[in-house]
Amino acid sequence: MYFLSLKLRFEDTLVRNNKEKWIFLWFFTHLFVSLSAKTMKQEERWRRRYDEVKNFIETNKRNPSKYAPEERLMVNFLKRGRKMLNAGQLADPRFTQFLELLKLCNRYKRINQWKSLYNMFTLVQLPYAMEALEPAISAQTLSFHHGKHLQAYVDNLNKLLPGSEYEGMALEEIVRKAPAGPVFNNAGQILNHELYFTQFKPAGEAVQGPTGELAAQIEKQWGSVEAFKAEFEAKGVGLFGSGWVWLSADADGSLVITQEQGASNPVVKGLKPLLTFDVWEHAYYLDYQNRRAAHLSALWQIIDWNTIAARYGR
Numbered sequence: 001m002y003f004l005s006l007k008l009r010f011e012d013t014l015v016r017n018n019k020e021k022w023i024f025l026w027f028f029t030h031l032f033v034s035l036s037a038k039t040m041k042q043e044e045r046w047r048r049r050y051d052e053v054k055n056f057i058e059t060n061k062r063n064p065s066k067y068a069p070e071e072r073l074m075v076n077f078l079k080r081g082r083k084m085l086n087a088g089q090l091a092d093p094r095f096t097q098f099l100e101l102l103k104l105c106n107r108y109k110r111i112n113q114w115k116s117l118y119n120m121f122t123l124v125q126l127p128y129a130m131e132a133l134e135p136a137i138s139a140q141t142l143s144f145h146h147g148k149h150l151q152a153y154v155d156n157l158n159k160l161l162p163g164s165e166y167e168g169m170a171l172e173e174i175v176r177k178a179p180a181g182p183v184f185n186n187a188g189q190i191l192n193h194e195l196y197f198t199q200f201k202p203a204g205e206a207v208q209g210p211t212g213e214l215a216a217q218i219e220k221q222w223g224s225v226e227a228f229k230a231e232f233e234a235k236g237v238g239l240f241g242s243g244w245v246w247l248s249a250d251a252d253g254s255l256v257i258t259q260e261q262g263a264s265n266p267v268v269k270g271l272k273p274l275l276t277f278d279v280w281e282h283a284y285y286l287d288y289q290n291r292r293a294a295h296l297s298a299l300w301q302i303i304d305w306n307t308i309a310a311r312y313g314r
């Protein structure tokens with residue numbers, strides 16, 4: 001009898017334990033299935049959103065070769081994000097960027113927000129018409145120089161920055177910190193060209209010749225503006241290969257003319273850049289061919305000395 005009761009109790013415990021086991025098993029299976037379904041639903045939403053954005057871009061911009069650089073970059077970011085989504089790399093920090101981007105470009109018109117998110121650089125707008133600087137710089141040269149050469153530097157830098165240690169830095173900071181190489185070259189050329197293009201005005205509007213403290217400092221150091229111009233031009237003509245000649249100020253306000261090779265800028269030497277002549281052939285070859293000196297001499301007519309004085313800021 002005693003053994004029978006023991007047996008019954010044992011069987012009862014077994015049955016109860018089994019029941020609990022089944023309840024636990026049912027609960028965890030249900031939890032797993034619902035979590036997986038939720039994740040799949042979420043991923044499906046992301047995929048759908050990606051397709052919507054992609055369709056929107058494709059219908060509004062039929063020819064990808066006509067994409068503005070930021071649009072091209074956006075498409076590349078989206079493709080990269082979609083690949084990560086497909087590969088299940090949802091923990092990748094770049095995937096979070098992809099999701100933010102999806103949110104922003106869900107309405108494509110919010111492109112400016114997208115640009116600021118990725119701190120992209122854009123092509124500086126010319127404050128004058130393409131033919132406004134003729135005859136010193138022809139419309140054809142200006143259009144290639146600004147629209148093709150500078151645009152290429154902007155595009156290249158925007159491709160190089162995402163994920164790099166320079167992402168989010170101001171242009172000058174990148175130029176000061178980046179070692180010789182593609183980031184430095186493209187950032188340097190953007191900074192150089194921005195200062196170059198914004199120092200000009202049409203000959204009739206440009207303030208001819210320095211004034212105020214800048215004029216006094218030039219006369220103090222060179223004796224006359226003409227002597228300064230002669231040295232500046234000579235250093236431009238004498239620069240071997242591609243580069244820039246600069247007038248800069250040091251921390252005490254003293255002026256210095258430097259020759260910078262390639263993409264370099266005086267900020268690398270701790271100087272404040274004021275005035276520059278681009279002596280890369282792309283700046284003058286269509287108009288002047290090999291006559292670099294003639295081109296440099298013509299540039300004085302379109303230098304706006306008000307802008308140079310404002311940069312000097314003393």
Ligand SMILES: [Fe+2]
Pocket residue numbers: 145149193278280282283
């Ligand atoms: Fe240039």
